[in-house]
Amino acid sequence: MRRRLTRAAKGFHQADFLHRRAAQDAVERLEAIMRDFPTAVDLSARRGAFAEALAQSDARPRIGAVIEADYSAAMLAGRPGPRVAVDEERLPFAAASLDLVVSTLSLHWTNDVVGALIQIRRALRPDGLFIGAFLGGSTLFELRRSLIDAEAELTGGAGSRISPFADASDAAGLLQRAGFALPVADVDRVTVRYAHPLKLMADLRQMGETNALADRHPRALTRQVLARAFELYQERFGEADGRIPATFEILTLTGWAPHASQQQPLKPGSAKMRLAEALGVEENPLPREED
Numbered sequence: 001m002r003r004r005l006t007r008a009a010k011g012f013h014q015a016d017f018l019h020r021r022a023a024q025d026a027v028e029r030l031e032a033i034m035r036d037f038p039t040a041v042d043l044s045a046r047r048g049a050f051a052e053a054l055a056q057s058d059a060r061p062r063i064g065a066v067i068e069a070d071y072s073a074a075m076l077a078g079r080p081g082p083r084v085a086v087d088e089e090r091l092p093f094a095a096a097s098l099d100l101v102v103s104t105l106s107l108h109w110t111n112d113v114v115g116a117l118i119q120i121r122r123a124l125r126p127d128g129l130f131i132g133a134f135l136g137g138s139t140l141f142e143l144r145r146s147l148i149d150a151e152a153e154l155t156g157g158a159g160s161r162i163s164p165f166a167d168a169s170d171a172a173g174l175l176q177r178a179g180f181a182l183p184v185a186d187v188d189r190v191t192v193r194y195a196h197p198l199k200l201m202a203d204l205r206q207m208g209e210t211n212a213l214a215d216r217h218p219r220a221l222t223r224q225v226l227a228r229a230f231e232l233y234q235e236r237f238g239e240a241d242g243r244i245p246a247t248f249e250i251l252t253l254t255g256w257a258p259h260a261s262q263q264q265p266l267k268p269g270s271a272k273m274r275l276a277e278a279l280g281v282e283e284n285p286l287p288r289e290e291d
Contacts (some may be wrong), residue, residue: 001109001211004074005046008208012047012075015206021190022104022133022250023049025198029131029254030059030100035130037100038064043088043120044106046071048079061099071106072208088116093123101130105250106133108165109212117178130180136249137167138189142237143200143229143246147221150229155219162211172249179254181262188250193243199229200246 027050030037042050045068054060070076072158073085083201087156088103089110101120110116144162151157166174168187175183194200204210238244256262276283 002072004212005070005208006074008117008165008206009047009072009074009077011206012208015203016049017192018248018250019028019046019105020049020053021188023102024053024100025133025188025250025252026050026104026131027053027057027059029252030054030063031057032064033059033129036062036064039067039098040064040100040102041067041069041093041098041123043069043086043101043103043132044280045079045083046075046104046132050102050104050237051079051081061201062163071109078147089119091116091119091123094140095122096125098123099125099128101128101132103132103134105133105135107132113166113174117174117180121179121255121257124257126257127261130255130257130259131252133252135165136171136251137165137189138247138249139165141247142233142244143197144232146197146229146236147225149231151225154225154228155242165249166251171253175253175255178255181258182254182256184235184254186252186254188252190248190250192246192248193239194246195243197233197244200244220228 038065045051048068051066051068054063054066065082067082067084068076068079069084069086071087076083076085084092088106089112101124107113107116115152116131117132120132124130147162168185169187171187172183175185192200194203201210201238210240233244234242274283
């Protein structure tokens, strides 16, 4: 993964539209939170989209030092301010040392997402905030389906050519398993239109998002399979003007490091008012089994 990011670093700005979208979304969420974050880490800085969006935001005065981190040192080259190359599964930050951690479109590459989230939670001070965006399960479903069907048709079998992504329904649960409080998950589906599938694959390469699975398909992807996949892509998903859509699903998670001041769920049976009374409706009890 580091090799792919390093290869993509020089021209990353040519295909960073998803990263910029996720970074802008994170900044907009911070604008709605009226509190200070003295020490922040941008855990997947790439070429600085979060810092640039933050610099133009009303939230900037509430954010103190921003440490830019990335898996690839090449992505951080030439950037101003404090920078550190890190592995998101081996964070170097001391426990309870950070007030804010932002991660944009990188956690889907970790081997153990929950383990990485646990490290982030431990690095946050009590009541510290985490905002993380990563690619979800609907991402590139058009390309995935076309590749699988083309390979099955021509070789009699198909394997994984695109990395797996987390399902949207499981997103908030990841934060809960990692010990975050007040977890929230949102879904943003983006459709990008391309003149040809090759242009999509070129963008994926420039993003550093090509397949980095250790358990790779034993057979190399042949030109014949690739050409057939492009045909199926066009036949099934092509639009009237000849362009093809590519779907990207961005899952954004927001969670807080636990703190006694945070709102706590009530204990079962502790309610002082019946739901029917609160809603102003008549309550109809369920019939008993013997009825």
